[in-house]
Amino acid sequence: MTRVVALAGGVGGAKLADGLQAHLGADLAVVVNTGDDCWRHGLLVMPDHDTVLYNLAGIEQVEWGWGIEGDTHATMAQLGVYGEETWFGLGDRDLALHIVRTARLRAGDRLTDACLGAQRSLGIAARILPMSDDPVATEVRTADGWLEFQEYFVHQRQAPDVLELRFAGIEAATPTTEVRAALSEADAIVIAPSNPLVSVAPILDVPGVRDALAAARDGGVPVAAVSPIIGGRALKGPADRMLAALGHESSAIGVARLYAGLVDTFVLDTEDADAAPAVEALGLRPVVTDTIMRDDAGRARLAGEVLAAVAAHVR
Amino acid sequence: MTRVVALAGGVGGAKLADGLQAHLGADLAVVVNTGDDCWRHGLLVMPDHDTVLYNLAGIEQVEWGWGIEGDTHATMAQLGVYGEETWFGLGDRDLALHIVRTARLRAGDRLTDACLGAQRSLGIAARILPMSDDPVATEVRTADGWLEFQEYFVHQRQAPDVLELRFAGIEAATPTTEVRAALSEADAIVIAPSNPLVSVAPILDVPGVRDALAAARDGGVPVAAVSPIIGGRALKGPADRMLAALGHESSAIGVARLYAGLVDTFVLDTEDADAAPAVEALGLRPVVTDTIMRDDAGRARLAGEVLAAVAAHVR
Numbered sequence: 134m135t136r137v138v139a140l141a142g143g144v145g146g147a148k149l150a151d152g153l154q155a156h157l158g159a160d161l162a163v164v165v166n167t168g169d170d171c172w173r174h175g176l177l178v179m180p181d182h183d184t185v186l187y188n189l190a191g192i193e194q195v196e197w198g199w200g201i202e203g204d205t206h207a208t209m210a211q212l213g214v215y216g217e218e219t220w221f222g223l224g225d226r227d228l229a230l231h232i233v234r235t236a237r238l239r240a241g242d243r244l245t246d247a248c249l250g251a252q253r254s255l256g257i258a259a260r261i262l263p264m265s266d267d268p269v270a271t272e273v274r275t276a277d278g279w280l281e282f283q284e285y286f287v288h289q290r291q292a293p294d295v296l297e298l299r300f301a302g303i304e305a306a307t308p309t310t311e312v313r314a315a316l317s318e319a320d321a322i323v324i325a326p327s328n329p330l331v332s333v334a335p336i337l338d339v340p341g342v343r344d345a346l347a348a349a350r351d352g353g354v355p356v357a358a359v360s361p362i363i364g365g366r367a368l369k370g371p372a373d374r375m376l377a378a379l380g381h382e383s384s385a386i387g388v389a390r391l392y393a394g395l396v397d398t399f400v401l402d403t404e405d406a407d408a409a410p411a412v413e414a415l416g417l418r419p420v421v422t423d424t425i426m427r428d429d430a431g432r433a434r435l436a437g438e439v440l441a442a443v444a445a446h447v448r
Numbered sequence: 449m450t451r452v453v454a455l456a457g458g459v460g461g462a463k464l465a466d467g468l469q470a471h472l473g474a475d476l477a478v479v480v481n482t483g484d485d486c487w488r489h490g491l492l493v494m495p496d497h498d499t500v501l502y503n504l505a506g507i508e509q510v511e512w513g514w515g516i517e518g519d520t521h522a523t524m525a526q527l528g529v530y531g532e533e534t535w536f537g538l539g540d541r542d543l544a545l546h547i548v549r550t551a552r553l554r555a556g557d558r559l560t561d562a563c564l565g566a567q568r569s570l571g572i573a574a575r576i577l578p579m580s581d582d583p584v585a586t587e588v589r590t591a592d593g594w595l596e597f598q599e600y601f602v603h604q605r606q607a608p609d610v611l612e613l614r615f616a617g618i619e620a621a622t623p624t625t626e627v628r629a630a631l632s633e634a635d636a637i638v639i640a641p642s643n644p645l646v647s648v649a650p651i652l653d654v655p656g657v658r659d660a661l662a663a664a665r666d667g668g669v670p671v672a673a674v675s676p677i678i679g680g681r682a683l684k685g686p687a688d689r690m691l692a693a694l695g696h697e698s699s700a701i702g703v704a705r706l707y708a709g710l711v712d713t714f715v716l717d718t719e720d721a722d723a724a725p726a727v728e729a730l731g732l733r734p735v736v737t738d739t740i741m742r743d744d745a746g747r748a749r750l751a752g753e754v755l756a757a758v759a760a761h762v763r
Contacts, residue, residue, distance in 0.1 A: 174551050175548075175550055175554055176547065204522070207519070207520050207522070207541050208540045208541065208543050208544045210541075211540070211543075212544045212547065214569055215544060215545065215569045216548075217544075217548055224522075225520070225522035225523045225526075225540045226526040228526075228547075229523045229524075230526070230530065232490065232527065232547075233527060233531075236489050239490055240490075250531075251530055254529055254530045254531060255529070
């Protein structure tokens, strides 16, 4: 097995992608959610892409998992002086990426090319592929109405109850040539432990992506998913409350149900070992292991176990 | 006398404008050169406006005269990682202005409004008015051909001989409503000690500005200029070599000749006192004083002397 595609968004996904890169290098392609991309101060910010980017470059802010370790915030403070909203904090070194990527987009580059350029500059071996070059905007309905994702996620700190989700623009979005090629050439596909409703679902909902996964499975390509829910809770972010609020079960089995029919292998934490029979009953092969990635070694260990599990079933 | 308009560009002009503001507060309008504005990393940078801005806000980098005191350069260093040119250094706090102003322009704001907004945010009493909202690009011909002004000024450190100057776009540029109103309502007009060829000339060459100055003089409004050349040399920048290279005299009298017919009062340094009769012979009233502005007190002193000189002739 060589070529692996991971679908990812957020910190958990970035950690597993980093572990996979340690095993696969340039044979890894990470397809990232762009639904929570947003424009701040006239600059395009891509939280999921950049979280994966900084983790794969080994420069991520370790405590938060996103942003750049040791970054400063002088520009942001000064933006506040000019009356700009400052609740979406952007570090000085981080801003360079938003500036240069936005400049390249305005100069006519594709989003994917602007991202690949930054990845090369940071010396990343794997490729991180935006799910689409077309704009998709994840929106969250709360008691106050529809909110931009980052308004809900960062500004309101995920406090409001989520009543509904939508991905504006997704019907018109197409997967990029690079995403289609990566999926059709993959020897295995891994859905990372990211929020299934707002990180993974937008990727899957880009017209053509579910079909590409189904075609890969039909061709004998193993497809695995790693549960982002451990003991009923998300390690980070609102996935647990969001699942419950939207009528799912906030548990490994609740996630497994969302992926049934799409994946053949489901990796869940030892804490949820007793859910393995229920996973199996869904037609998925359960793999029970320690899914918490505490450090680089932990990332590589979990990635290695996921790869071993799918390798056992490779075409 | 209350309302004064200063024409300025560069560090010397910014210092005198700051001194004038100390006397006049909101009754000062500074019309600034936009010919050396440039786009860097997809952001509009306005060196002359911003030098005046930071000086009037009292936050200028004291040694250089431009940029913000104590600014850091984390974003710029990271832009270099992404392959961007870094010879045009922009500080982190400085970048906030370019980011927010560019965002407002892209949102449809006029350049003047975007600048006035930043001035209010920094608590500046005077108004700094771009000479035009239309793009004008100062270009310098050297042995290598035509260069963008900042390519010559910053990147090539003013080393090449200047063979010719042009202000691309100036025929189509119009002075803003604010500039026209300020000139027509002025009780006095002061040309600051800025480079006459690349800081003051673009302002004067915006169609309508020379006529507005002439109309003001015809209406009895005193117009003064302060020599940027002392003892044959510019305190800062290439004005002296540029004057000589383009067939002028690099001296106070050489500058006075450029302004003859346009101004009635010419302020020159005590070091050049012996040129006073020649200034008078040009039909200008010479005012001889210490024109070096070493500190805030020096700025206010020179500004006070200029104001006293023109007040003696106010309508």
